[in-house]
Amino acid sequence: MAKITLEDVDYVAGLAHLTLNPETREAMARDLGSILEYIDQLERLDTSGVEPMMHVLDVTNVYREDTVGESLSQEDAFKNAPKTDGEYFLVPKILDGE
């Protein structure tokens, strides 16, 4: 199963919002191919009738009272913002026109 083409790498990089330079692209195809080839040994393992283990703890949903507690101040929340007007995080314009 595990032959990773450059097209596969481009497709996955697109999903992950990564842009790879030509060298990295080749290296990733090679590395992902060999890692996936190793991972493919799982095909030998019979897992029929085995439930997937979503979590190691026997916890179900955890509820709490819906009460107002302390939270970050607006100032703290914006402290690390690359660009803000003090009320919103600013990003490049999404729609054309005014």
Add this chain to the structure above:
Amino acid sequence: MSAELFRLSAHETTARIRSGDTNAREVTESYLAHIESVEPKVDAYLDVWREPARARAEAIDAAIAAGQNPGPLAGVPVAIKDNLCTREGRTTCASKMLENFESPYDATVVEKLDAAGAVLLGKLNLDEFAMGSTNENSAVKVTRNPWDSDRVPGGSSGGAAACLAANEAAFTLGSDTGGSIRLPASFCGCLGMKPTYGRVSRYGLVAFASSLDQIGPFTKDAEDLALILAAIAGKDPRDATSADLPVPDYSSTMRDGVSGSRIGLPKEYFTDALDGEVGKQVDAALQALKGEGAELVEISLPHTEYAIAVYYIICTAEASSNLARFDGVRYGYRHPDAASVEDLYRLSKSEGFGLEVQRRILLGTYVLSSGYYDAYYLKAQKARGLLRRDFDEAFTRCDVIATPTSPTTAYKFGEKMDDPLQMYLGDIFTTSANLAGIPGLSMPCGLASNGMPVGLQLLGKPFDEAALIRTAYAYEKSGAPTLGPAPLG
């Protein structure tokens, strides 16, 4: 004598401070001076908080002088891995992505260290976002092994292990997703514990793989493990996966001995692939425990061979999801030239993340992508259930499982960097504990003939850290040879 205060364990340090033999300020000065002298050769710290540490130590001394109890770690200098959020300084994950990030809150473990009276000395190097086994993936610098500066400290908590081995803090905290505490503890000759999943709150730990990550201590001895685990463990309403269970008094059960205790040796771990030197030291440690009254029994963990494959599917899947949040919008690196939002995501991620992080995001995205999800991710979760079942069955026949922590001693720089798969295979003995959620520790058990430390790994039943600490303590008291200080310590 005060010149050597930095050599004391955490429990010795706080006992001396309480007795008035020394004070927190003197202890802190001793560490700051030692850091000054060895740090140029070790490079464990990303940031040393000299003035905040001094002020904190003086506050502890003032509290003691006023007759107050400043806590079980009063005046003990600690340093922490830089993926733990602190309001002081920066929290960078050794990544360009977070090089200027100032956390608006403290991680729960940081609040707990404060409440226990510890003195924070600063933040420690790691593989970027805790992804790696050598610290060579740090975007900032290379940390060196205090036993041999041509060798890696291990990873991803390499800074935390090297810092402790070089006596640059009395104890340190790291995080362990697939061995990131136990492997560097083994490589650097110190104790390191990954508690049971849920034992310690993960609030404020920058997430790598949320179902596997745990925070844990590196210490100089077993008594310190008992002291520090008790200080950082417990239910936290801010981490819904933290367990609502009482935290035992590890310091008292520690002395109960191992007489009658059954130590399981999984036959799948003791194979020809094991380095002969490592096997020899591990065997000597097991004989020492036998001499203390423990019974050695052979057990089987039949799905061991699949652990690495399962681990690298699950951890990369979770990483690709967790790291999607770093998009350059709310915090973290933003590329200056983005003309559109799509551009902003792409350019910021591609420039902000290093190669190993990108490799894991790609692999994780691949195994979760349409058409491959069942074959990889779902299959891995089923196999994970089988791995857990192996341990449940093994623990009906033994109380603690003992294995080598790593098949080899510390690698030389560059040795594994060209082949990511070879690097991943070094985690062969450690990933199972994370997948099963059980506690594990690594403790030093002698030196190989290359002069490098060997680690013995102990694995326990869920929430039975007490058995691991008791076994480590019994080994220390057995009269087995100790390592002594590292050459750069």
